[in-house]
Amino acid sequence: MRNPPLFPAFVSQHSVNFDKDAPDLGAQFPGIALPESLGRAVPKRKAEFLAGRFCVREVLRRLAPEHAEIPVGTGKNREPLWPDGFVGAITHTLDFASVAIARARDAHGIGLDAERVMTDDNAERLLDKIASPQEIAQMKRKTGWGTGVALTVTFSAKESVFKCLYPQVQRYFDFSDAWIEILDGERFSARLLSTLTPSLTAGRTFEGRFEHDAVSVCTGMVVTPST
Numbered sequence: 001m002r003n004p005p006l007f008p009a010f011v012s013q014h015s016v017n018f019d020k021d022a023p024d025l026g027a028q029f030p031g032i033a034l035p036e037s038l039g040r041a042v043p044k045r046k047a048e049f050l051a052g053r054f055c056v057r058e059v060l061r062r063l064a065p066e067h068a069e070i071p072v073g074t075g076k077n078r079e080p081l082w083p084d085g086f087v088g089a090i091t092h093t094l095d096f097a098s099v100a101i102a103r104a105r106d107a108h109g110i111g112l113d114a115e116r117v118m119t120d121d122n123a124e125r126l127l128d129k130i131a132s133p134q135e136i137a138q139m140k141r142k143t144g145w146g147t148g149v150a151l152t153v154t155f156s157a158k159e160s161v162f163k164c165l166y167p168q169v170q171r172y173f174d175f176s177d178a179w180i181e182i183l184d185g186e187r188f189s190a191r192l193l194s195t196l197t198p199s200l201t202a203g204r205t206f207e208g209r210f211e212h213d214a215v216s217v218c219t220g221m222v223v224t225p226s227t
C-alpha cells in the first residue's frame, strides 16, 4: 500500500491496511509473534501491535536484513526498542499501520502518527486537553479548516513530536509543551514552549510534514544531526 509522503529519502517506510476483526489475526501477519504481555489484550490491541511489528519487519528486511527477524521490544514507557544504530516510529489506527525507520547517523529521531479526523463536536470537547484556543484559532484562520480537522492535525503533529523527541527526553511531556502552526499545504512547524532537555530548549522549532483528507490525517517529523 502507498506510504504517506512525509519523509526524506533516507527514511524507509512501510504501511499496511488490516482487518482488526479478522478471526485469525496471525494469518494476516505470518511470523510475527505477540509478546506475553499482550496475551490477554483485546483483539484490536493485538491486531494493531501485529500490524505495526509486521511493518517494522518489512522495513528492516530492506534496510538491515540482519535485524529483521529479531523482534523489536518495548521499553518502560511503551517506546519501541530499535536495533542499535537505528531510530524509528510506529503508528496504527483502526485499519492502518505504518512504520518509518532510519539509520541513527542520518536521524536522531523520527515521529510518525496517523489519526481519524475528529468531528467538530468531539474536537470542541477535547480542545482544551490538546491545544490552546489561540493555537487552533490561528490554524483555522490560516487554513480555512473546521475545528475537527485543525485539532486532529494539531493532535497528530504533537504525537509525532513526542515520538520523535522521546529518545532524547526519555520521559512523558505534554501537549502544552509544543505549539503547532501550518506553514503551507504540506508542512507544519512545532515550537517547544518548555525546555525539555539542556539542548531541547523552549523556543526551538522543528518542521514536519502532514497529509490529510476528509477521514484521516498523517504527520511525520525527523530530527537530523544538523537540525
Ligand SMILES: CC(C)(COP(=O)(O)OP(=O)(O)OC[C@H]1O[C@@H](n2cnc3c(N)ncnc32)[C@H](O)[C@@H]1OP(=O)(O)O)[C@@H](O)C(=O)NCCC(=O)NCCS
Binding pocket: 048, 049, 052, 074, 077, 078, 079, 080, 089, 090, 091, 092, 093, 112, 113, 114, 158, 159, 161, 162, 163, 164, 166, 167, 173, 174, 175, 176, 177, 178
Ligand atoms: C505514546 C503516544 C504518542 C502514542 O500515540 P497513539 O496515537 O496513542 O498511538 P499510535 O498508534 O499513533 O502509536 C502507538 C505506537 O507509539 C509508539 N510509542 C509508544 N510510546 C512511545 C514513546 N514513549 N516513544 C516513542 N514511541 C512510542 C509505540 O510503538 C506504539 O505502538 P505499539 O505499542 O504497538 O508498539 C500517546 O499514547 C501518548 O502517550 N501521547 C501523550 C504524549 C504526547 O503526545 N505529548 C505531546 C507532546 S507535544
